[in-house]
Amino acid sequence: xxxxxxxxxxxxxxxxxxxxxxxxxxxxxxxxxxxxxxxxxxxxxxxxxxxxxxxxxxxxxxxxxxxxxxxxxxxxxxxxxxxxxxxxxxxxxxxxxxxxxxxxxxxxxxxxxx
Amino acid sequence: xxxxxxxxxxxxxxxxxxxxxxxxxxxxxxxxxxxxxxxxxxxxxxxxxxxxxxxxxxxxxxxxxxxxxxxxxxxxxxxxxxxxxxxxxxxxxxxxxxxxxxxxxxxxxxx
Numbered sequence: 605x606x607x608x609x610x611x612x613x614x615x616x617x618x619x620x621x622x623x624x625x626x627x628x629x630x631x632x633x634x635x636x637x638x639x640x641x642x643x644x645x646x647x648x649x650x651x652x653x654x655x656x657x658x659x660x661x662x663x664x665x666x667x668x669x670x671x672x673x674x675x676x677x678x679x680x681x682x683x684x685x686x687x688x689x690x691x692x693x694x695x696x697x698x699x700x701x702x703x704x705x706x707x708x709x710x711x712x713x714x715x716x717x718x
Numbered sequence: 719x720x721x722x723x724x725x726x727x728x729x730x731x732x733x734x735x736x737x738x739x740x741x742x743x744x745x746x747x748x749x750x751x752x753x754x755x756x757x758x759x760x761x762x763x764x765x766x767x768x769x770x771x772x773x774x775x776x777x778x779x780x781x782x783x784x785x786x787x788x789x790x791x792x793x794x795x796x797x798x799x800x801x802x803x804x805x806x807x808x809x810x811x812x813x814x815x816x817x818x819x820x821x822x823x824x825x826x827x828x829x
Contacts, residue, residue: 608760637816644727646806647761647819654815662816694760705810706751707817709760 607631610695610710617685617717625680625713627695635698636678637707638662638670640691647694653678685717723820724807730826737794739823741807742787748810750783751817752792755804764792764805799829 611626629636634655639647639662649662653672667689669681682689692714696707725740743750749768753761767774767783767790774781780793794801804824808817 635815639819644821646821649816649818652816660815663818696761704766705749706763706766707753707761707808709762711760712758 608695608697608708608710610693610713612713613711614714615716617682617715619686619717621685622681622683623685624682625693625695625715627678627680627710628676629678629697629708630676631697631699631708632675633697633699634675635700636672637696637698638668638678638680639694639696640664640689641694641712642691650680650693685715687717689715690717691715724805724823726823727821728824728826730828731797732828733797733799735797737797737801737825737827739792739805739825741790741792741820743790743807743809743818743820744788745809746812747785748812750781750790751808751810752779752781752790753806753808753819755806755822757803761806794825797825797827799827801825802827 609628637652638650641647648664651670653659656675659670671679692712694712695710723742751766752764755761765776765781767781778795783790804822806819806822808819
């Protein structure tokens with residue numbers, strides 16, 4: 605199935621632990637995004653990548669790093685997890701056509717930091 | 719900070735009624751999009767309206783945009799229980815490459 609695949613779906617970390625959230629697309633589009641969603645706050649942009657090899661900070665980049673090694677994959681790394689990073693993380697791919705554009709989202713990673 | 723602010727935050731209606739959600743934003747935009755999120759799932763794109771458009775329809779959805787007031791509305795006609803979800807507006811701001819999302823409206827459609 606075409607789309608955006610995120611792994612893992614759930615993760616529990618202890619404060620100070622590190623982990624990498626993986627995102628892969630088979631849609632062959634350039635732009636990819638990482639958002640976090642906290643209760644009642646909608647989505648906030650962490651980082652985005654306009655193309656392979658480029659990344660830019662979003663609204664809430666502190667405590668995160670990203671890597672876009674190829675067109676398919678865009679990973680998000682937490683080097684030293686903090687309770688404030690407990691959230692649901694979504695990866696998205698931007699598609700742009702002649703008359704439309706939209707984001708396709710993965711199913712999300714629910715992260716708890718204890 | 720959030721670009722779009724939805725109003726109301728929560729809405730409960732009966733099946734068959736219409737549901738209207740509003741979105742206000744702050745900056746100049748290229749387009750405004752509406753997304754739907756079912757509980758525990760990712761967001762799904764519903765409709766896009768460009769800054770030079772005033773109204774757009776897609777099935778039971780009707781979107782309006784007033785750039786002078788920096789506001790948009792999403793109307794769902796003849797609602798169904800399956801429309802129960804959270805709805806988010808998102809703006810493609812002029813000069814930015816990423817969408818900025820509002821805080822969402824939680825819609826509950828009672829059967």
